Amino acid sequence: MNYEFFIAKRIIRAKQYKSSVSATIIKIAIAAIAIGIVMMMIAIATGMGLQKTIQEKVATFNGHIQITNFDNNDSEVSLMPLASDQDFYPNFTQVPGITHIQAVATKAGIIRTEKTFEGVLVKGVGTDYNWTAFNDFLEEGRFPNVSEKRENREVLMSAYMARRLDFKLGDTFKTLFLKENTNEIPNERTFEIVGIFDSGFQKFDANVMLIDIRHIQRMNKWKNGEVGNFEVFVDDFDLVEEKTEEVYNAIPPNLDTQSVLDKYPFIFEWISLFDVNIFLIIGIIIIVGGINMITALLVLILDRTPMIGVLKSLGSSDWSIRKIFLYNAAYLIGIGLLWGNALSFAFIWIQRTFEVLKFPNPKDYHTTIIPTHIEVWHVVALNVGTLVLCVLMLLIPSYIITKISPVKAIKFQ
Template sequence: MFRPLELFIGLRYTRAKRRNQFISFISTVSIVCIAISVTALITVMSVMNGFDDELRSRILGAISHATVSGMPGQAVEEWPRAVKIAEANKHVKGAAPYVESEAFFQARRSTGGLIRGIEPAEEPKVSDIDQHMVEGKLGTLVPGSWNVVLGRELALQLGVSVGDKVIVAVPSFQSSPITGSVPSLRTFTVSGVFEMGMQEFDSGLALVNMTDAERLNRLGGPTGIRLKLDDMFNAREVARELADQLGQVYRVDTWMDSHANFFSAISMEKKVMFIILSLIILVAVINLISMLMMLVTDKQADIAILRTLGSTPRSIMGMFMVQGVLVGFVGIGFGVTLGSLLSWKLPGIVKWIEHVTGVTFLSPDVYYISELPSKLDAGDVGWVALITFLFSLLATLYPAWRASRTQPAQALRYE
């Protein structure tokens, strides 16, 4: 079977012999270091992907992918028409009207937050709050019932539970000849509690029926329409389409506008972490340079003989590059396999460690994401493998170049 001379001799040099056992040991260490570095980088990137995906799902489970609204604090004009136009878009999976305003809540204690009027039957089309109810149901928010569903943290701050009364005040002032301008007040009955796992919503959001919210805020209709899309990353394009169709009376916003800084920070952190951990791979590849330099020194006589037999400097470089690339390739193979397997099983491994040691890594009392998430992304694995291979290839250039510069007469002088 025909094999190029460079490949044949390079593979021969990878086999351990009696006189170069130490070099073979260094080669094994290089493979192990590269494999560990690749495994660590893939695992860390998977964990960051998991946290990013978990945060997106929790945030977008309470807010909408896009919203259609009118003037601030006013009802949307001809909102049924706006709903029909939005639902006619092929990228819109669901649309639901809502009323939202700032509010002040008072019970045993008092605090501020947002009150959102919804239609319980339409809400599952645009959010996942109904799937995160810990007490009661959204169905209790019927028109005229003056019921309210609170976030878990908000209920704890107010010191209330299901069945208790909460006084809600909104900045919709009415004039009185005796007291002057006073805010709109109403007593609500707590009929449910939800927990999204995000401080922003659990501690500052209350849900009521949309009709009750309109009466409380003295409005003639909803203040906006919430939309759920088939692809949340396509939100800006859909927003532009709807803005053109609806006209200038309406304003279309997306989740990218309201939470752009938050997700940009996560993306930047992921990129910085990738660069930092890539330096660990670079350190591991330095072992490969040391191994090849010792191999070149050990094979001076062999190189000289090959040169006298007609091998070119480029051929000599190829022989030593084969061994360096082979070591890197084997290390990448083990690293990708172990990293992918570890990322896939990491949540279960963490639970097992917590069960055995009794130590909770992410306490639910402190962290809103109490389980270590992991999401293996093929693109990240590909980038890690490619960068490691390039580092390994670059590491072979200088030792191979030194080997190609060997002078036969000088190398064989003392043989």
Template sequence: MNFPFFIAKRYFFARKKTSFISLISMISMLGVGVGTMALVVVLSVFNGLEDFQRGLYKSFDADLKVSPAKGKYFECPPSLVQKIQKVEGVGSITQVIEENVLLRYRDAQMVVNLKGVDDNFLKQNRLKEMMIDGKPILHENGVANAIVGAGVAVKLNIDIEAFFTPLDVWYPRNTNSKTLDLYATDAFNKLSLNPTGVFSIEQQYDDNYIFAPLSFAQNLLNFQNQRTSLEIKVTNQANAADIQEAVKRILGQNFIVQNQDEQHASLLRAIKIEKLFVFLTLSFIIGIASFNIFFSLSMLAIEKKEDVKTLYAMGADTIVIQKIFLLEGAIVAFTGAIIGLLLGFTLCWLQQTFGFISMGIVGAMIDAYPVKMQFLDFLFTAIVVVIITLMASYFPAKRAANIEIV
């Protein structure tokens, strides 16, 4: 057995006269354990929230989105769609016209984001699981229908059973005109929709979006081949990155091709930054807890002066003495870290399985906090504990090795 480790283990497990030092060591162990557990749990919650956000996007956003590099609209002839369709792995392409419009329903009105989509949108079943009322139908018997967000439906008090009450959509005829009279009825294009369904995804979408047929949006905005974006569904998610690169090569510099994460890069970046700062904060707390290791080793070095002298007399050198006290600190910290990792894993597993801790939000899409454990979080937590332990144990070990021998 390694001699320094043997002596360090004896000091840790065989403390009969140094009860106060043992108490500080136990406090150190518990402090490191609790900090480690908290770090694992909080990082896992952030992972769960990030996955939850991605799950919300999947029901609303396309796998890949093509938009113009400059401006809001671009010309989309059939040949452009055919080029993209030829890329291996492209399943279907939805043509989109998206613009802010004014909605009026009975005596209520509000500004919303109108998203005109073609028939491929519903074939992708992107809203199927999110419908809370009615049916996802965009046109029927030559009548243009609307699928509205739950927030829009509440604010306008929309009744999808009232077939003879239309949803009026208003859009300025010439938004660039400086002499536009916003109070003149002939200054707007006005068309009507029949609301047939209500979806609920997330407040950001529920309060701001309605879906309508692409032809309806074309007529309202006086568009021909102009589109705001193309939404691509891929047949194999594993090759989505390769498909994205292939579409970029075909379209060139005039278009931007984004995957789902890139479409919400700012939000996901904010979550990662929050996660980083929480990691640093809890690491700092673990560092504070490790000060107890520093004090316990310092007192142990004072207590074991005679033992150190004896070891020197037996031929031990400075490096051996330093290793003994470094290993002593490592045993205390690693024991606490292992306990903390196990407790953190257990708590996360219980939350994943049973969802004991509720979010406390009425009407939320999920009842319990989402949790996702990742191996890298456990690994980085263990590395932080190792580094902090070595830093806390180094100076007491060096002091113990420099005892003056008479």
């Protein structure tokens, strides 16, 4: 067995070690490491959770990649139709990592009531639309049935829009859609609210309403099967830009692609700042934890000064004795990490299960509940990084051992 490790283990197991004057300071140092790990884990879990939640919400309304006509249309409205008989639809097998593709169309309209009116962006969806992502948003009712042979008037409306228009589940209302020739009488459609959703993302909740795509096809006088654009979903959000390029190379030259990152850059630039905050918190806490461990190490050295004198008189080198105390400190850090991880996992589980903590102003973060998300490699990297950095920080204060004289140390005993 390693000589230094053997002595460090004997020191840790010694009864007088646990009842010495340094015991209280050691417990404080362990508690500081544990609390630091809890704070760092919470920072990572909530920061990553918020990023992932916002990414998923934006993708739910737009897909990860949009395939559109190659034109100058910068609006949200579908102007020029696309044929649905494409080689990549309904199964996009040309590019790996594509999980789903769906055809949609959008059209601007105005909801008119006796008291007020509201602008709306109507999104037409078909039988291929993936409603799974909306399951978490659905508050009342159900999703529109778009699989019937004839188009129906069922719509899915946001709770935000329903409140503004004083609507409730089951209400019917009229919506006006302007034609390309503004001199013509607008199209008028009557819809019935069969479902109400709340994504917490006001940018989309404020005006998006989902209907049967056949309404838009008929109003725009498109041919059977023509759609506005395609929404593509990938299995790894981190590869969106790479997959956008691959999709672009796989589709006909008259079509264009746009990733959700390019469509809403301000949103993703904002959530990327969370990483800076996380690293800043981790850095500060590691420094504070390291300073606490330095204090504990110095107390251990002072408490074991006679032992250091004896070991030096027996021929032990300064570096060998330093390693004994570094092993001892690493053990204390490990205890702190163990408690910190246990408390962190407990907090994450409680928050994810019972949703205890909520944002005081959900509009600023586009979600009510504080979300949590953490991966195994985050936990491993955090623990290993904390252990290594704290031990490295202890190398300098352990240098004090080289200044201890064996004669004075033994007399001190």
